[in-house]
Amino acid sequence: MKKLRIGIAGLGRLGKVHATNIATKIPNAELVAACSIVADELEWAKKELSIENVYDDYNEMINSPDIDAVAIVTSSGEHCWQIEAALDAEKHVFTEKPLGIDVEQCMIAEAAVARNPELTFMLGFMRRYDKSYAYAKEKIESGLIGKPYMVKATGIDPEALVDGAISFAATSGGIFLDMASHDLDLMRWFLGSEATEVYALGCTFQHPEFKELGDDETAAAIYRFENGAIGMLHVGRTAPYGYHIETEIVGTKGTLRISPVPEKNLTRIYGQDGVLTECVGSFPERFEEAYLLEMEEFVNCALQGKQPNVGVNDGTRATVLAYATTEAWKTGKAVKI
Ligand SMILES: NC(=O)c1ccc[n+]([C@@H]2O[C@H](COP(=O)([O-])OP(=O)(O)OC[C@H]3O[C@@H](n4cnc5c(N)ncnc54)[C@H](O)[C@@H]3O)[C@@H](O)[C@H]2O)c1
Known part of the structure; x- marks a missing residue:
């Protein structure tokens, strides 16, 4: 071989x-x-x-x-x-x-x-290789939910890891550059369109260190896309229960929700306080399989002289979007992209 x-x-x-x-x-x-x-x-x-x-x-x-x-x-x-x-x-x-x-x-x-x-060149937007995200994309392409017109993306890091986020905040470029690139890529991928305008807000209620460093612990943004669709983004760093990555795609004939309960596995714990579903705790745990699948794709493409479906321009687009969102958040004004 x-x-x-x-x-x-x-x-x-x-x-x-x-x-x-x-x-x-x-x-x-x-x-x-x-x-x-x-x-x-x-x-x-x-x-x-x-x-x-x-x-x-x-x-x-x-x-x-x-x-x-x-x-x-x-x-x-x-x-x-x-x-x-x-x-x-x-x-x-x-x-x-x-x-x-x-x-x-x-x-x-x-x-x-x-x-x-x-x-061969490949950018590591591994969520596109996660089996649930890839399945959702297939369903959209099959027409199951009609025309997708809204993507709601949530990405909240666990409070348990907040100290790391605080120590990185001074040099991270702000919460959107730090946290939003996968969600911005997924919005473009699912909607099949490019964002043209963004409005963004941030807030800090638990860790004033973020504000002192010019950052926020939570932020939200809303996007208008060229084809009229809407993107909604929620990023944060203080989920008390674990690592919350959730994506909803709303279409004219139905809705897909990926990981609405960001569960660790299929175990349910039946105890005195009720029935408990533990939450996934970190990105290496949630996307363990996706990191392997994306690297397999890279290897196969390089050996067969092909290009994968996530390329250099997807990286540039995500960076452009993250910068526009950061400008909207800092100025409090809608920004044309
Ligand atoms: N796809 C994802 O979900 C995901 C998750 C985490 C991190 N990342 C990205 O992966 C990259 C690494 O993140 P990390 O958390 O592992 O960082 P890290 O700080 O833990 O590791 C950085 C590594 O880069 C090496 N390095 C830095 N400059 C170098 C140079 N000039 N030559 C050779 N080695 C050099 C360091 O020695 C270290 O091994 C970052 O760009 C980060 O944004 C992506």
Whole structure:
């Protein structure tokens, strides 16, 4: 069997998940190299995944003739130059979202993808590969709910992880840039249209630290789409019960709701206070399977010379939308996109 030889860049929270999937769960892929600027993480890759070729210099790794592809899971500000360097070194590229932290950076990635059309490029909007989201998309395409005219997207991180969000708030670019990119991508995907206008608000009731850092702990936005459809977004960081990701798509003939109860699994606990459904606790838990399925798609596309259905422009569009939403939130005015 032909195998895609992958080098991974970034071995933090999510990098370890992708590295483990590539090394142990995808038969037609091989993790042959790893790169990180943190020495302990390189030791982890050697010890846990038996990776011999480890690098603290990204350019050195991508110029190795032993790799066919790169998985970029580094800090967001590094993605675009690393995408450009890898494509120009003739490697297929999978990159985590966001594509770039501003639109100028996204243009660098767009140009590199355009001048290397024979190489596979994929952006990690893994929710499109989650089985429930993919199923909902199939149902919409089959006409089950008629014409979709509204998407309501909810993404609330657990209160249990709020300290991490506070420590990241000063450099995150604000709640929309930090949290909304998957939901913005899903709105475009489900509605099959582009947003033209946004109005947004934020509030903070529990952790004044967010306000002190120029951020908010909760925010909402409403979008008008080119085809007349409406998008509604609710993002936050203080769900007391766990990690709440829910999406509703309303159409002329019906409605689809994905994960209205963000349940951990099918177990119900019958106790003195009633019947309890525990909630999923974090993104690696909720989207464990989607991270594997998206990487399988990348590997298959690269081996077969194809492009996946989530490309570089989807990344740019999500970044443009997140910036417009941030401007609307900061100015209190509707913003044309
Ligand atoms: N798709 C999702 O749901 C999802 C979830 C979490 C994070 N992410 C994205 O994944 C990326 C990584 O997030 P994380 O939480 O794992 O971050 P992290 O801070 O835990 O890890 C960052 C990693 O990048 C490495 N790194 C940074 N600069 C580097 C460079 N110049 N060369 C080589 N390595 C470098 C660090 O050594 C570290 O291994 C971010 O862009 C984040 O937005 C996506």
